[in-house]
Amino acid sequence: ATQYLSDWRPFPFEILETRLEFRLDPNATRVRSQIDFRRLEQGDLVLDGVGLKTLSLAINGQALDLSLIREAEGKLIVPAVSLPDSFTFEAEVQIDPEANTALEGLYLSGGIFCTQCEAEGFRHITWYPDRPDVMAPFTVTVHSDMPVLLSNGNPVSVESGKAVWQDPWKKPAYLFALVAGDLRAIPDSFTTMSGKHVDLNVWVRPGDEPRAGYAMESLIRSMKWDEEAYGREYDLDVFNIVAVDDFNMGAMENKGLNIFNSKLVLATAETATDGDYERIEGVIGHEYFHNWTGNRITCRDWFQLCLKEGLTVFRDQQFTSDMRSAAVKRIHDVQTLRARQFREDAGPLSHPPRPDHYQEINNFYTATVYEKGAEVIGMLKRLIGDDQYRKALDLYFDRHDGQACTIEDWIKVFEDATCRDLTQFKRWYTDAGTPRLSMTEKWADGALTLDFAQHTAATPGQPDKPARVIPVALGLIGPNGDEVLPTTVLEMTEGQQSFRFDGLGARPVVSLLRGFSAPVTVAREVTADEQALLLAHDTDPYARWQAGHDLALDGLIARSNGDEGGAEFIRAIGGVLDDAEADPAFAALCLALPGDEEIATTIAASGTVPDPDAIHAARRALTLDIAKAHSDALSRLYDAMAPRGPYQPNADGSGRRSLRLACLAYLSRLDNAGRAAALFAEAENMTERQGALEQLIAAGRDQQALAAFEAEFRDNRLVMDKWFMVQPLRAASDQAVARATELAKRADFDWKNPNRFRALIAGLTSNHAGFHAADGSGYDFLADWLMRLDPVNPQTTARTCSAFETITRYDAGRQAKAKAALQRIAAMPGLSRNTSEMVTRILAAA
Ligand code: ARG
Ligand code: ZN
Secondary structure, eight states: OOEEGGGOOOOSEEEEEEEEEEEOOSSOEEEEEEEEEEEOSSOOEEEEOSSOEEEEEEETTEEOOGGGEEGGGTEEEEOGGGOOSEEEEEEEEEEOGGGOTTOOEEEEETTEEEEEOTTTTGGGTSOBOOSTTOOEEEEEEEEOSSSEEEESSEEEEEETTEEEEEEEEEEOGGGOOEEEESOEEEEEEEEOTTOOEEEEEEEEOTTOGGGOHHHHHHHHHHHHHHHHHHOOOOOSSEEEEEEESOOSSSEEOOTTEEEEEGGGTOOOTTTOOHHHHHHHHHHHHHHHHTTTBTTTBEESSGGGHHHHHHHHHHHHHHHHHHHSOHHHHHHHHHHHIIIIIIHHHTSTTOOOSSOSEESOGGGGOSHIIIIIHHHHHHHHHHHHOHHHHHHHHHHHHHHHTTOEEOHHHHHHHHHHHHTOOOTTTTHHHHOOSOOEEEEEEEEETTEEEEEEEEEOOOBTTBOOOOOOOEEEEEEEEOTTSOEEEEEEEEEEOSSEEEEEEOOOSSOOEEEESGGGOSSOEEEEOOOHHHHHHHHHHOSSHHHHHHHHHHHHHHHHHHHHTTSOOOHHHHHHHHHHHHTGGGSHHHHHHHHSOOOHHHHHHHHHHTTOOOOHHHHHHHHHHHHHHHHHHTHHHHHHHHHHTSOOSSOOOSHHHHHHHHHHHHHHHHHTTTTTTHHHHHHHHHOOSHHHHHHHHHHHHHTTOOHHHHHHHHHHHTTOHHHHHHHHHHHHHHSOTTTHHHHHHHHHTSTTOOTTSHHHHHHHHHHHHTSHHHHTOTTSHHHHHHHHHHHHHTTTOHHHHHHHGGGGTTGGGSOHHHHHHHHHHHHHHHTSTTOOHHHHHHHHHHHHHO
8 A cells, every 4th residue: 555645643642751672583583562542532542463462461450351453464453442541552562583584674694683674664563653743761681591692772681581771862773773692892982072971883703803993983973073063962871783684774873783784893903894884873863863863853743754865874974074085985875875775766667755655665775765855955955054054963963852853844944043934945855856957158249158957857656857956166277277157056947047257358168066966967069179178277176087987988989889989088088097196096996987777877867768788888998999099008107006004994095095005097908917817816905915815806817816715705695705705896797697697506605695686686687787787687586585684574575676766778589578578577486565666666667
């Protein structure tokens, strides 16, 4: 059944306190609950529960009839007439954590009891109003012989076999957490800005302690940063983080007890890449920042998910910019947005940051809700300025602390703090689709006139797209490379609008959409010479990078059409190589060619059918030409970027390694991966090790290296995930499916573990020409595995369906094969609601 935003009604009761008592057992855990309700308005008591074995129900000690349970709907409905104004509801239920392979509710991961309750997992634990606008203080008692027993809030008493935890901050059930297991802590502490002492722990399995230090350092940096940047202080005596191996997503911000996918906690130089370290720091920050943006102020209903996620992503992006290189971070974020969100927005799964209907909320933890949700806040900040932004956020925390809010509340805070009308701006939250911003130039008598037009194509269910507010940051670069106009923000509010710049001596080049000031695609007339000028001289690092990137993209598209192309990029990259040592990370970004997927997206956006094989061949050919043209500079830089001193996972160190690996990718085409083989043998860190291995696979000389890697890391699940991922990812496109098929037969392809499943499957689906093999073998392979996983883990199955979201761009043959694969999934008896919704939405467009 579809849920609609417009159907939201307040819950007719408040909860004064929730008391839970767990007797843990792998197959028969008992959960006793006592919930103190008080009536706010007329209405039945409706509680949620799924898969519970209900042993008893009572109100004020009076047993309730179990026939009040409506099994099929997952509801327990107690009629209003039988309820006093205040009462205690009690239940005892039994659940089976070991059988819980969906990893939603209470489950076992490698012998550790743990929970995942967002979005609607708590109803798998006991009867409860499982909705985010019902908030309560919790007291939790855990009985278990596990050595470590954790829940939310502060410990009241911890003895062997029993622990009591009390969380004084009222919270919705989705923030509940419980962990019990044989765990070891990395302990530390933090003193907050008002002088409060907080005990910090990162809990891991025995033996993993040496790999948890970076997570702890990241936590301490996050706590400090949130005080300095947002004035937000932590509010409990303890903060615990637990790492588990089986987890559907990245991590979860449960109050005082964050639970993490172990890949976002555990790292050493030998086992984790620079990218892993950066993600660990960013996600530790993200979950910590949720304490204020998500927990103290939560969402009224799940349609408002981007209220907490967009804001918290925006905050974690700011944190990473401050900890590392702001320019590099911005470019990374734009790359991710384009690769995931623009792609989503251009296909059948397009939805606004605040959707107004869904079947399964877990299908809406998307790039649009998270990343576009963050971009929208970035636009708001750019429009009103940093001071007004801070003022608005202070008002938000002040006004809404302890509440469950909506996007309307959020917008109102900005309107009140800035005296601006944000009615039009709100469209960014309610309207789906990526606007296309086009610009044409007129030059006469020292005046440059820029004519802008915006257009957003129809998306599913939203045919009409009124104009949006678009902040267009731009600068002007004179023909000699000097900046003649520093960054200026134009506020576009109409469908078409012109802006004029007078008194210019010579015709400048427009540096457009600086800092990627709005999540739009750009269409403009620009010559290769102008792009080369921007790449050489723009003062805005994002715009500089974008100019080079567009130059490369133009060349690649020309080549994939069988024309000449790329000569200007090859020439321009010479300048980048000359300056590379001044900013290695930036140079590495400029050297990386657009991926096959991005080329296909760009071709499709221009109304042409992309040919995966032609695109792949064009990319390989341009890579080879660049390597030949610049072999000396590349080889000099490769040597210059060799490690100096011990591994440091910071911006400097990772910048040097990223440049070294960017050079290696080109040089491997000239030396048949000879340097890569040497690097694989001698590298002491995983960043270089994995980088070298990827080149060896691409060159088809990977056997020895793969065997050595496996022999060294066979007992390390996270490292073996990389081994499973890089093979289908880097294999030649005509071998990718065969390779994935072979790997899937291995005993250690533990597909019930989401990390392992994703490693292999996403490795293949990210190999563009490999996955979109013309014979449909990639589609069939994926469909087979989705059908196998769905009964076990619907959430991970449904997320993986998005690999099919681009099929309508391709030729009729590929489309027919993908469609047949999707129809096979759709026809599977007992298909989960999660997967069914995804497949139905994709098929609706096919
Ligand atoms: N709130 C978590 C985060 O963004 C994500 C958890 C979502 N989990 C899920 N099963 N939908 O940090
Ligand atoms: Zn989040």
